[in-house]
Amino acid sequence: MFGEINLLFFIKVPILVLIFLYALFSLVLFNKIRSLSEMVFISNLNISAVLTFLTLAHLVAAISLFVLSLVIL
Amino acid sequence: MPDIFVDPDFKEPTPPPEHKSSQTRAAVHKKENSPKPQNRKNLLKAFQSYCENPKGIIFKPLGPNEEILLFLRAHPIINIPWITIAFLLAVVPIPLIPLLDSIFPSFLTLPVEYKIVSIALYFLIILGYILINFLRWFYNIGIVTNENIVDLDYTQVVQVHLSATVIEKVEDVSYKQSGFIQTLFNYGNIDVQTAGTTSNIEFFNVPEPDRVVMFIQKQIGHL
Numbered sequence: 174m175f176g177e178i179n180l181l182f183f184i185k186v187p188i189l190v191l192i193f194l195y196a197l198f199s200l201v202l203f204n205k206i207r208s209l210s211e212m213v214f215i216s217n218l219n220i221s222a223v224l225t226f227l228t229l230a231h232l233v234a235a236i237s238l239f240v241l242s243l244v245i246l
Numbered sequence: 247m248p249d250i251f252v253d254p255d256f257k258e259p260t261p262p263p264e265h266k267s268s269q270t271r272a273a274v275h276k277k278e279n280s281p282k283p284q285n286r287k288n289l290l291k292a293f294q295s296y297c298e299n300p301k302g303i304i305f306k307p308l309g310p311n312e313e314i315l316l317f318l319r320a321h322p323i324i325n326i327p328w329i330t331i332a333f334l335l336a337v338v339p340i341p342l343i344p345l346l347d348s349i350f351p352s353f354l355t356l357p358v359e360y361k362i363v364s365i366a367l368y369f370l371i372i373l374g375y376i377l378i379n380f381l382r383w384f385y386n387i388g389i390v391t392n393e394n395i396v397d398l399d400y401t402q403v404v405q406v407h408l409s410a411t412v413i414e415k416v417e418d419v420s421y422k423q424s425g426f427i428q429t430l431f432n433y434g435n436i437d438v439q440t441a442g443t444t445s446n447i448e449f450f451n452v453p454e455p456d457r458v459v460m461f462i463q464k465q466i467g468h469l
Contacts, residue, residue, distance in 0.1 A: 184360065192367060195374070202377065202403055209385050209400065214304040220292040224381065231370075231377055238366055245359040 185246045192242055196235040203228040293384075295319040296453045298461070305389055307396065307408065316461055318388035320451040321433035328379040336372050378403060388436075388449040390462060395438055397447045411440045411447055419462045421455035438462065 206228045210221040290300035297317040305314065342349065343365065356364075385400035395416065399407040416438055423434030434455035438447040452458055 181357070181360070184356070188360075188363060188367070192363075195367070195370065198403065199374065202374075202381075205400075205403065205406070206381060209381075209406065212306045213385065213387065213398070214306075215290060215292060216302040216304075217290060218292040224384070228377060228381075231373060234370055234373070238363070238370060241366075242363050246363060 188246065189239070189242055192235070192239045196232070196239050199228070199232040199235040203232045290317055293322065295321055296458075305396070307410070308389075308391060309393065312391040312393050314389055314391050315465065316388075316390035316458070318390075318436075318449050318452045318458065320383055320386055321431055321453045322383075323427070323431045323433070324451050325379070325383055328375070332372060332376045332379075335375070336369070339368070386450075388447075388452065390465060392465075395447055395462070397449065409445065409447060411438065411444050413465055415440045415442065415444055416462070416466045417441050419459045419466070419468075421459050423455055436462075 203225075207225055210225050214221050287299050287301040288297050290297045290302045295318065298315065300314055300317045303314060303317060308314070346361075382400055385398065385406075387398050389396040389398075392413075394410045394412055396408070396410040399409075401407065418439045419436065420439070421434050421436050423429060423432075428434050428451075431453075432455075433451050433453045436449040436452055436455055436458050438449075440446055449458070
């Protein structure tokens with residue numbers, strides 16, 4: 174029993190660390206794209222706003238996965 | 247000086263009636279109504295790689311009197327490798343998910359929540375891979391204005407490099423097109439050589455490099 178718990182603990186910690194680092198990376202990406210969208214604005218299809226939204230959705234997904242992992246793992 | 251006498255019966259001489267054919271008149275009409283090539287503005291489409299006199303773009307680092315004359319981005323064909331990799335990474339494992347337990351027996355012993363989180367993380371990483379590669383292509387742009395040549399490089403997630411040179415400092419422009427794919431899709435690398443200690447500007451994989459070189463040479467007065 175203890176062996177199984179220890180094994181799960183050693184799987185859980187790296188997964189949480191990985192997801193946390195990925196969420197940080199998503200935040201950096203979002204900030205970069207937001208600043209680039211302000212620098213270069215292309216009006217067609219409102220593409221700058223779409224890209225900012227996509228990176229924001231990516232960030233939200235990463236944070237959600239981290240929170241979900243904290244709760245269910 | 248006022249007219250002393252104006253003949254009331256005098257009529258302005260009318261120009262002789264035109265005897266142009268309808269085709270000639272249509273051609274003249276079209277010529278008169280079409281804007282001059284230098285002033286014609288083209289709406290820059292979201293994923294366009296080459297656009298002369300673009301409109302619909304705002305580039306903040308430019309000065310108030312600067313006008314964008316040429317917009318460049320790498321040819322879309324260079325996106326094919328990462329699109330293929332992303333597609334394979336996303337699609338190939340889907341039929342394997344039910345077989346994971348037999349491929350990795352240790353996966354069987356993991357609780358179901360661990361499996362869900364692992365699979366979600368895998369697809370999130372693929373989404374990140376797609377986003378980064380697309381954004382690296384999208385924000386890697388070159389701009390020729392009436393005053394400067396500007397190169398914006400977004401090579402890594404945390405690295406943005408903006409370089410510019412004044413048109414007057416440009417000494418030579420050349421392009422290199424090598425290999426079957428570059429020749430087939432007509433794209434190549436442009437090298438803008440500048441005078442003094444200013445670093446050269448390079449645009450990679452831009453479409454129609456010969457046309458770009460001619461355009462820049464015209465701007466610097468070599469043509």
